[in-house]
Amino acid sequence: MAETVESRLRVPAxxxxxxxxxxxxxxxxxxxxxxxxxxSGKTIPRDIxxxxxxxxxxxxxxxxxxEPAISSNPYISFPVRVDAxxxxxxxxVDDNGQVYKDSAPITVS
Amino acid sequence: xxxxxKLVPAMTAxxxxxxxxxxxxxxxxxxxxxxxxxxxxxxxxxxxxxxxPTTRAMEDDDFQNPGSLWVDKGKALWSTVDGSxxxxxxxxxxxxxxxMRGVGAAYPKYDAxxxxxxxxxxxxxxxxxxxxxxxWAWESDELLAMTTYIKTQSxxxxxxxxxxxxxxxxxxxxxxxxxxxxxxxxxxCQQCHVQNNNHxxxxxxxxxxxxxxxxxxxxxxxxxxxxQRRFRECNANIRAEPLAYGSPQYVALELYLAEVGKGLPVxxxxxxx
Numbered sequence: 337m338a339e340t341v342e343s344r345l346r347v348p349a350x351x352x353x354x355x356x357x358x359x360x361x362x363x364x365x366x367x368x369x370x371x372x373x374x375x376s377g378k379t380i381p382r383d384i385x386x387x388x389x390x391x392x393x394x395x396x397x398x399x400x401x402x403e404p405a406i407s408s409n410p411y412i413s414f415p416v417r418v419d420a421x422x423x424x425x426x427x428x429v430d431d432n433g434q435v436y437k438d439s440a441p442i443t444v445s
Numbered sequence: 446x447x448x449x450x451k452l453v454p455a456m457t458a459x460x461x462x463x464x465x466x467x468x469x470x471x472x473x474x475x476x477x478x479x480x481x482x483x484x485x486x487x488x489x490x491x492x493x494x495x496x497x498p499t500t501r502a503m504e505d506d507d508f509q510n511p512g513s514l515w516v517d518k519g520k521a522l523w524s525t526v527d528g529s530x531x532x533x534x535x536x537x538x539x540x541x542x543x544x545m546r547g548v549g550a551a552y553p554k555y556d557a558x559x560x561x562x563x564x565x566x567x568x569x570x571x572x573x574x575x576x577x578x579x580x581w582a583w584e585s586d587e588l589l590a591m592t593t594y595i596k597t598q599s600x601x602x603x604x605x606x607x608x609x610x611x612x613x614x615x616x617x618x619x620x621x622x623x624x625x626x627x628x629x630x631x632x633x634c635q636q637c638h639v640q641n642n643n644h645x646x647x648x649x650x651x652x653x654x655x656x657x658x659x660x661x662x663x664x665x666x667x668x669x670x671x672x673q674r675r676f677r678e679c680n681a682n683i684r685a686e687p688l689a690y691g692s693p694q695y696v697a698l699e700l701y702l703a704e705v706g707k708g709l710p711v712x713x714x715x716x717x718x
Contacts, residue, residue, distance in 0.1 A: 340586075342517060346508050364514045367667075408667040409511045 342396045342398055345426065347440040351418050355444075359390070359398075363428055363436060367408040385436075387429045388412055418444050425441035460595070484605075486708040492661075492717055495643075495652040499597050504716035512593060512662040512714025515586070515669045522587060526637025528578030534591075543596055549596030550711050552603045553700040555612040564696050565592050566671060583690035589669050592661045596713040603710060604657050606703040619701025623646040628685025635697075649718075654679075655706040656699065658715025669714060672699055 346360040363385065382404060390398040392400025398414050416424075421444045428436040454569070484491040493501060503509050524535040538544040552565040563571070569591050571579035583590035608616040623634045638654035645651075659672035666674075673695050677687035688695055 340518070342514055344508065344513065344517070360508050362508065362511065362514065364511075407664070409514060411509055411511070413509075 341434075341436055343426070343428070343436055343438045345390065345438055345440050347424055347442055349441075350425075350443045353419055354417065356415050357442075358413060358415055358416045359424065360411070361388075361390075361438075362409065362411045363427060365406075365428070365430065367406060367410065368441060369404040371404070381431075383431045385428045385430045387427075389427050390414075390416075391425045391427075392416065392418070393420070397424075407410050418442060419420050420444055462465050466643035469512075483710060484712075486706075489655065489706050489709055490653055491657055491706075491709050491712060491715075492652045493658065493712060493715065495650050496717060500716055500718055504712070504714075510662065510714060511529065511714055512574075512660070512669055512716065515590045515593045515660070515662075515714060516526075516597055518586065519590035519592075519597075522591055523594060523708045528573065530577045532576050534572070541594065545598040547599050547602055547605070549592075549713065550599040550602045551607070553606065553615075553696055555607070555615070557612065560698055561693075562612050562700055564673075564691075564699050565595065567691060567696070568675075569595070584671060584674060589671065591662055592671065593669065593714050596660070596711060599711040600713060601710050603708045604703055606700060606707065608692055608700065608704050612700065615697045615700050616704055618694070619697035619699070622698050623701055627680065628683040630683040630685075632683040634679070654702065654704075655709055656702045657706050657709040658717065659714035660713060661715045661717050662715050665718060672702075 341364055343363040348357050351357050365385050366383065367385065368380055368383040370379065370384075372380050374380050384404055384406070385402050388398075388400045388402065388410075389396060397416050400412065401411065406430065421442060423439050423441050425439045426437065430436075481494050484493040493504070496504075503511075507513055520535075523541050524533050526533045526536075534541070549565060552568065553562050554568075555562050556568075556571075559571075566583065566588055568612075569588060569638075573580045581591070606612075626633045626636075634654065637651050642651045642653045656672050659675070660669050661672075661675075664670045671690075673690050676695050676698060677690075680687040
């Protein structure tokens, strides 16, 4: 599904102040490791998502460097403590320099 | 023993793996994830029962299940206008959640108009032709997405194919194929999946080869695949020449396996190793 990269997010719509919430993300990406060869023996160039970052109201709360051994369609889940309402911005960057973005709001009471 | 220190953890891991492979693992996996009774009907067990608890957890969580990416794509395609008739699936069938409920569970099915049994992929191809659109290629993302989207509308419903009347001959052909030895290893499907199911093949437990979860996301494929892709892989494993996608033998085999697993819940999109 390289041509149409889709991302999915699961962020709770509301939370209590100071609550630790679970964020889940999934993105469709082939994660070509760069180890395989095509039928003519030529190496298929590496194309993986190499960085994932999550910012909350502009401040980075989670970042991750991905390596070739990570499977295609990577699923990333992490906990975050929320103190104020705002927006989570997610960003995946792959080896071709393509940037995939998604965001989700949350209301903190 | 004079072993480089770096190797020691690796060797310990290997010993553990070997211990797990020879005897320490119970053959039917424990019930730590998922309700296995739902996936067992009489003697028939879905591949879910043979999967590891982590794989089951991945399937059960709609979000984490990578097959959901294809479901999303299928949903988008459902309402996409295509072809010379300028129609989408939705133009005639309205919401898939109601119109397609139970449809996937009944395929492969005999089609009186063309006079043979066809599977869901072939049905989608015929519908595309009626729309004046080019049928999608086998194993293309579009066809997989649409098959998965339609079949997932029957999720949890029992597989309910019919082998009455003209479909009977196709069922019998599928049964014959299932029992026929093939390839350099001279093996038939049933030698693994009937005579040796629940036994270890190297480190893997052989399942019954049920098809209720297809199209399935296989971790070894890193992608979703149709049941015919699995047939082709099985055939290659016994060093037989895989048949072409959509060949009559494979459609017959699909019908036979669906009949064998009648009553098992549709799991699409399932997750398997």
